[in-house]
Amino acid sequence: MDTDDLGKDRVPRKRRKMQRITMADVAKLAKVSPSTVSLYLRKPDAVSPAAGREIARAIDHLGYVPNLVAGGLAAASSRVVSIIVPSIRNAFFAETVSALQAELTSEGLQVLLGHTEYDKEQEEALVRTALSWAPAAIVLTGLSHSRDTRKLLKAGGIPVLEMWELGGDPLDMAVGFLHPRVGASAAEHLLSKRRRNLAFLGARMQEDHRAAQRAEGFEEACRKGQAASWSVINHPGAATVEAGAILLNRSLQQNPQLDGIACSNDWIALGILFECQRLGVAIPDAISVVGFGDLDFSASCIPSLTTIRPSGDLIGKEAARLILSRIRAAAPPLPAIIDTGHVLIERCSS
Amino acid sequence: MDTDDLGKDRVPRKRRKMQRITMADVAKLAKVSPSTVSLYLRKPDAVSPAAGREIARAIDHLGYVPNLVAGGLAAASSRVVSIIVPSIRNAFFAETVSALQAELTSEGLQVLLGHTEYDKEQEEALVRTALSWAPAAIVLTGLSHSRDTRKLLKAGGIPVLEMWELGGDPLDMAVGFLHPRVGASAAEHLLSKRRRNLAFLGARMQEDHRAAQRAEGFEEACRKGQAASWSVINHPGAATVEAGAILLNRSLQQNPQLDGIACSNDWIALGILFECQRLGVAIPDAISVVGFGDLDFSASCIPSLTTIRPSGDLIGKEAARLILSRIRAAAPPLPAIIDTGHVLIERCSS
DNA sequence: TCATTTCATCGTAGCGCTAAGATGCTCGAA
DNA sequence: TTCGAGCATCTTAGCGCTACGATGAAATGA
Incomplete structure (x- = not known):
């Protein structure tokens, strides 16, 4: 049939013809109005069991997938x-x-x-x-x-x-x-182990200000406690095992008396463990290490890691x-x- | 009659009155039509520089945030x-x-x-x-x-x-x-190191069938190569450092001659490293270990881990x-x- | 000079759905 | 019989935006 001849009447604009199955299709098949379908989808108890069954069947039959974009807009x-x-x-x-x-x-x-x-x-x-x-x-x-x-x-x-x-x-x-409390806990724990020359080793603290807060809490506790010396050392890069090794060496260089370390997270602590093994430094005899995170490996590494669990979960x-x-x-x-x-x-x- | 009708039910429905700033507001302020604003937002080059400037100013002034939900629907x-x-x-x-x-x-x-x-x-x-x-x-x-x-x-x-x-x-x-190729590479590498009694240690392989594929490739290469014995051992739980320790013990129990291990990932490999340290087993002298993943720690652990990098990035x-x-x-x-x-x-x- | 093309801009019909209010329908009470 | 109440269902007006096609002005060609 040639519709062009009838072309004078108002031609509906050509519109991207989404062939998608809509709520109206479901409604037609279930012999109810679209709003009943909508109601059923949102509050199934508000429609009669009979209608609900019909609608459910129609949805299943057509493979209808609601359009959440339209729903969100409405x-x-x-x-x-x-x-x-x-x-x-x-x-x-x-x-x-x-x-x-x-x-x-x-x-x-x-x-x-x-x-x-x-x-x-x-x-x-x-x-x-x-x-x-x-x-x-x-x-x-x-x-x-x-x-x-x-x-x-x-x-x-x-x-x-x-x-x-x-x-x-x-x-x-x-x-x-409270991140400062975490830093303080680490310091207090080290002090309770009779460690007096402490360091907080962190990474990316110029950006990760939660790590910086932990460092602050650590310093504060050192000041209040019986620490003989303490320092905070930052590695500008990411908090990795490698960063831990770098930080350990820097801190030992800065203070050979170092006997207690708190880390901004367990990756760094693990790096310290490995580097100490490499250097022949005994943990915890020579240096005590406290991590942060209680990650997957923290209980299983050697020695197993004293750490602070924040419960991300x-x-x-x-x-x-x-x-x-x-x-x-x-x-x-x-x-x-x-x-x-x-x-x-x-x-x-x- | 008509006027009566019009008069009595001209009550506009109460509708959630979104006070949100819309494209129409921007258009009014910029003295253009909404569709020009839309066009500007999608193809800035398609509108004249003057109109563009006005629109940009209006958007900024009103703090307009486009509604992507509406856009998505349209x-x-x-x-x-x-x-x-x-x-x-x-x-x-x-x-x-x-x-x-x-x-x-x-x-x-x-x-x-x-x-x-x-x-x-x-x-x-x-x-x-x-x-x-x-x-x-x-x-x-x-x-x-x-x-x-x-x-x-x-x-x-x-x-x-x-x-x-x-x-x-x-x-x-x-x-x-190709995951089988990864398993094969691991096996071939171990064989090239003159290891003959091999094992593939994996976790969660009943679900993670990509790990299972690596195991299959490993076995295939063992079969084709000069391996004296080989086996695949699965840990049903997650692939953690702990799982590595468990798997190592099970595999040693099963075959005390074991001298080459491929792991379904580096966490397991790390667990094996730790457990070997605990057991006094020398790596790589007694047993060679190949991991998978090249994770953060793989280059820094002791000994550093031979591994296969899949380039998730x-x-x-x-x-x-x-x-x-x-x-x-x-x-x-x-x-x-x-x-x-x-x-x-x-x-x-x- | 007028027809044609080009270009920026505009008008408007939907996109598919939700929700307010309207409409029946049934049932019990008056 | 009439009237409401209670309830399921329907009608309808948007939600804010995009894209189609139209419009009109300027530029080009014959």
């Missing part, structure tokens, strides 16, 4: 939680993200991930795009953000959760612990709990702050 | 790439995701993350939700998926990329390497490259397959 909020961490390669954040995601996924929420590489401007850009998705919530790492980031988030009216750090002034919710779980309760209940924005604390695990390296 | 495709990996805690995938994301973010694409925990049904559920977002592309790990997953993806009409594995029949694009970069070219060019769906290969790095443990 509902002015999407089933997405945006998580922004410094780096997903970092075992700490990988653990937290993993736990958080497991909890959120089971509630039908998706995770939109971003990493800042410890760059505040990058973070701001990520927050901006995250907001473009009208997420159900935004999770950030730490309490320190650029002024514009704070402004964006305050204007956004979206639940915000800051994790892995406490002690400052959270935008909304916060789950984490618990942070993720608690964060998920707060977010879910906020999303469900639309609770008033009372600042919910959860301190997950830290635990010093004494093993053979101290 | 354009029938969102600026999101969905990445599904077994576990983000695994350093391999963390590395790849990180690289992939860095590349995609710089092109304005977001990453929607999911993890399957090596469960095919979980993967199917994730693919389903991923499709609900009408993503610009979907990235999966491995070539092996449930039948429904394959069906969903083929029907989706969305670019699909499978990574970290080659050798099978990809759905669309694939970036990875490169996989991520190449994957991003393929996806971007596909999105931009809407190229015909010729299967693009990239082999990133692997490199054996000889160090002191063999």
